[in-house]
Amino acid sequence: MKIKDTVHFQWYKSFFIVFIILVCFLASATLTEASFYEVFENLDQAVAFLEELSRPDFSYLPKLVDPMIKTLKMSALGSLIGVIFAIPVSFLATTVVTKNVIITQLFRLILNIVRTIPNLLLAALLVAILGIGDATGVVTIAIFTFGMVSQLIYETIETIDMAPIEAAESIGANKLQIAVWSVWPQVMLNVLSYFFYAFEINVRASVVLGYVGAGGIGVTLSNALGLFKYDRASLIIITIFIVVLIIDSLSEAIRRRIE
Amino acid sequence: MKSKSILTNKLVISLLFIFLVWFCAYDIDWSKLAAFSWSGFGQTLAQLMKPDFTIFYDGSGEDILSLMVITVGIAFVGTTIGTILCIPFVLFASKNLWKGNTIIPAIGKFVLDILRAFPELVYAIIFIKVVGPGPFAGALAIGVHQIGMLGKLFTEEMELMDDVPVEACHAVGANGIQTMFYARIPQLLPIYASLVLNHFEIGVRSASTLGLVGAGGIGAVLVFAIQARRWGRVSMILLTVIATVFLLDVLTGIIRKKLR
Amino acid sequence: MIIFDHVSKTYDNGVKGLIDVNLTINDGEFISIIGLSGAGKSTLLRAINRLNEITEGEIVIDGKSITKANKKELRTIRRSIGLISQQFNLVKRSTVQKNVLSGRLGYYSTFKSVFGIFSKEDYELCNQVLEKVGLSNKLHERCDNLSGGQQQRVSIARTLFQQANIILADEPVSSLDPVTSQEIMEELRNINETMNKTVIVNIHSVELAKQFSTRIIALQDGKLVFDGAPDLLTNDVLTMIYKGDSFLKGSEK
Numbered sequence: 001m002k003i004k005d006t007v008h009f010q011w012y013k014s015f016f017i018v019f020i021i022l023v024c025f026l027a028s029a030t031l032t033e034a035s036f037y038e039v040f041e042n043l044d045q046a047v048a049f050l051e052e053l054s055r056p057d058f059s060y061l062p063k064l065v066d067p068m069i070k071t072l073k074m075s076a077l078g079s080l081i082g083v084i085f086a087i088p089v090s091f092l093a094t095t096v097v098t099k100n101v102i103i104t105q106l107f108r109l110i111l112n113i114v115r116t117i118p119n120l121l122l123a124a125l126l127v128a129i130l131g132i133g134d135a136t137g138v139v140t141i142a143i144f145t146f147g148m149v150s151q152l153i154y155e156t157i158e159t160i161d162m163a164p165i166e167a168a169e170s171i172g173a174n175k176l177q178i179a180v181w182s183v184w185p186q187v188m189l190n191v192l193s194y195f196f197y198a199f200e201i202n203v204r205a206s207v208v209l210g211y212v213g214a215g216g217i218g219v220t221l222s223n224a225l226g227l228f229k230y231d232r233a234s235l236i237i238i239t240i241f242i243v244v245l246i247i248d249s250l251s252e253a254i255r256r257r258i259e
Numbered sequence: 260m261k262s263k264s265i266l267t268n269k270l271v272i273s274l275l276f277i278f279l280v281w282f283c284a285y286d287i288d289w290s291k292l293a294a295f296s297w298s299g300f301g302q303t304l305a306q307l308m309k310p311d312f313t314i315f316y317d318g319s320g321e322d323i324l325s326l327m328v329i330t331v332g333i334a335f336v337g338t339t340i341g342t343i344l345c346i347p348f349v350l351f352a353s354k355n356l357w358k359g360n361t362i363i364p365a366i367g368k369f370v371l372d373i374l375r376a377f378p379e380l381v382y383a384i385i386f387i388k389v390v391g392p393g394p395f396a397g398a399l400a401i402g403v404h405q406i407g408m409l410g411k412l413f414t415e416e417m418e419l420m421d422d423v424p425v426e427a428c429h430a431v432g433a434n435g436i437q438t439m440f441y442a443r444i445p446q447l448l449p450i451y452a453s454l455v456l457n458h459f460e461i462g463v464r465s466a467s468t469l470g471l472v473g474a475g476g477i478g479a480v481l482v483f484a485i486q487a488r489r490w491g492r493v494s495m496i497l498l499t500v501i502a503t504v505f506l507l508d509v510l511t512g513i514i515r516k517k518l519r
Numbered sequence: 520m521i522i523f524d525h526v527s528k529t530y531d532n533g534v535k536g537l538i539d540v541n542l543t544i545n546d547g548e549f550i551s552i553i554g555l556s557g558a559g560k561s562t563l564l565r566a567i568n569r570l571n572e573i574t575e576g577e578i579v580i581d582g583k584s585i586t587k588a589n590k591k592e593l594r595t596i597r598r599s600i601g602l603i604s605q606q607f608n609l610v611k612r613s614t615v616q617k618n619v620l621s622g623r624l625g626y627y628s629t630f631k632s633v634f635g636i637f638s639k640e641d642y643e644l645c646n647q648v649l650e651k652v653g654l655s656n657k658l659h660e661r662c663d664n665l666s667g668g669q670q671q672r673v674s675i676a677r678t679l680f681q682q683a684n685i686i687l688a689d690e691p692v693s694s695l696d697p698v699t700s701q702e703i704m705e706e707l708r709n710i711n712e713t714m715n716k717t718v719i720v721n722i723h724s725v726e727l728a729k730q731f732s733t734r735i736i737a738l739q740d741g742k743l744v745f746d747g748a749p750d751l752l753t754n755d756v757l758t759m760i761y762k763g764d765s766f767l768k769g770s771e772k
Binding site: 077131 | 279280282283284286287288289290292294295300303328329331332333335336339372373376377378380381384385386388389390393394395397398399464465467468471472475478481482485486488493497500501504505508
Binding site for chain 3: 423424426427428429430431432433434436437440441442445446449
């Protein structure tokens with residue numbers, strides 16, 4: 001019985017993959033000074049921390065209402081601005097409308113770059129340029145949404161029904177007219193759905209944005225953590241969790257209705 | 260008659276929309292933006308355009324290249340931890356593995372929801388207390404967060420899976436574990452691998468921000484550079500992060516295509 | 520021998536799948552089950568290896584009750600029953616060999632099967648059955664690279680490899696073209712005749728049923744309404760079974 005006749009005939013392939021992963025893991029573990037022993041040894045620290053977190057200070061709740069509403073407002077506004085800018089740019093990022101490969105690829109490259117910047121780094125950068133405050137948060141969310149939603153929209157445009165576009169072309173419509181009268185009606189509902197999707201993600205992200213001074217409930221959280229008020233921090237996290245859950249289900253319901 | 264009612268409808272919706280936007284915008288402090296000057300921004304931009312290449316590599320181990328490599332390492336260790344540890348949660352949370360029992364999967368899904376609810380930054384703060392500041396805390400933070408992320412996606416795929424081969428295995432008298440290895444894993448492995456690669460990439464992005472709280476990686480240097488307004492450094496670091504994420508995106512894209 | 524003793528099946532939502540079915544199937548028969556969609560053909564077939572639980576009565580296979588079997592006994596009984604289904608029930612991403620070998624999982628310990636340790640005899644048997652269905656050159660081919668007919672042959676090879684005495688085929692040709700359907704049915708008859716295996720087929724095509732089987736069973740709303748040789752299946756009987764569907768009258772003339 002030769003090994004090439006068995007189910008293990010490609011054993012070297014699996015062996016190779018496992019070997020590569022193992023080498024990468026060992027290298028990364030060394031680099032990051034990983035010591036799993038330490039985790040178990042100091043687990044009581046984490047337990048103590050979690051214990052403090054598990055006793056939320058509910059009396060602090062009234063003081064959270066304002067920053068939470070502010071966060072929602074910032075996310076909504078940022079998402080809206082981002083989507084409004086995303087619409088024309090995503091039209092330019094498809095050959096369906098531009099009929100020009102170079103312009104399309106150029107815009108896609110820009111969008112790709114915008115998307116690679118983690119939103120926290122973007123926030124830190126904008127805080128340095130614009131200063132600390134809610135407005136900076138809105139701008140960050142807008143840029144982040146812009147990158148994310150543009151891609152979603154141009155991918156949608158590429159799947160639309162081409163017949164109305166050809167019909168418009170045949171009667172001599174220009175590119176702007178085609179975009180407004182043939183393409184936009186087909187993607188309008190998707191764009192609305194993406195707005196809610198972005199809003200949902202942005203509320204989640206707003207937790208960390210405050211950490212670098214970009215406003216919202218994140219500032220309250222980072223203050224609580226900085227002052228070692230874990231009972232408050234825990235309440236903030238729970239509040240955000242519940243709000244995100246509510247928004248999740250709301251936006252899912254709305255998106256389902258739209259589709 | 261009818262067109263009139265549509266017109267009023269549109270008017271009402273527009274007014275409502277404008278009111279909502281105003282409601283969101285009125286109490287946000289825009290004065291910072293008003294103080295924004297284009298000439299100042301132009302100067303910043305000009306400095307950003309001149310990345311400081313000298314800090315990219317100097318062999319000290321504190322240079323941008325070494326820190327970026329560590330950042331990727333953090334993401335790798337974190338994703339590996341997340342992938343391995345999420346498996347038991349997936350086995351608990353998948354409905355189709357618990358015939359008739361709805362409580363256990365519901366509990367499993369709830370635990371995954373909670374794990375996902377905490378941002379990585381909070382996990383990083385917890386783990387800094389456990390293992391001290393450094394890249395390993397970041398790796399653990401990403402790992403625990405990814406248990407929630409990957410766990411959810413893995414569970415969804417498990418529940419969506421084609422059940423016909425599973426039935427075929429049961430029909431020849433195979434037990435649960437054998438069915439797992441002969442019908443479920445062969446179907447799921449490529450999908451799971453693709454998800455893991457995708458989350459490795461997401462992990463790299465997260466890892467580059469965790470330095471903010473002292474959990475290692477390139478984030479700390481970036482924040483120092485931003486605070487000191489050394490834009491040449493800032494752009495060098497951002498350039499490195501963007502290039503790395505872009506490269507990994509291409510690389511994982513190639514591997515993902517091969518998996519199909 | 521398979522004996523159905525007053526078998527009924529009521530689904531959780533109150534729908535009756537089978538109503539008081541009494542049936543004796545002898546070794547070496549080639550049986551076709553016909554009837555409208557939803558008449559209970561699949562329910563009947565899948566009750567034999569207990570992929571569907573019945574709610575009343577008992578099914579006895581070669582003297583052992585599968586209805587009352589515990590987990591371990593069920594595994595043992597299932598080892599001798601092969602299943603072929605419309606969707607080819609293969610793992611599309613696995614190789615032909617692995618799919619065939621999975622037919623004998625019931626004989627292997629969990630440990631051995633997890634590491635893919637199969638005996639030399641089984642590897643040889645696997646080659647033999649693949650040769651029998653004409654696929655010996657596809658051993659390491661992935662199933663999603665095969666045509667529908669070839670995939671169904673792999674399914675058949677698996678039941679042969681399983682050395683099952685009974686082969687259940689749940690609409691084996693419904694997603695195949697007429698020529699391939701004919702070939703697959705011939706393959707099944709060949710196995711039935713040369714290896715004396717009991718073959719029970721669910722089928723939509725009355726013509727194929729008449730052409731290949733030694734006995735035809737018809738179901739209507741969960742009840743057994745016809746049981747006899749193919750030549751007894753006259754147009755009047757068919758009209759009764761298919762509730763007077765006109766298309767059949769036309770095609771039979």
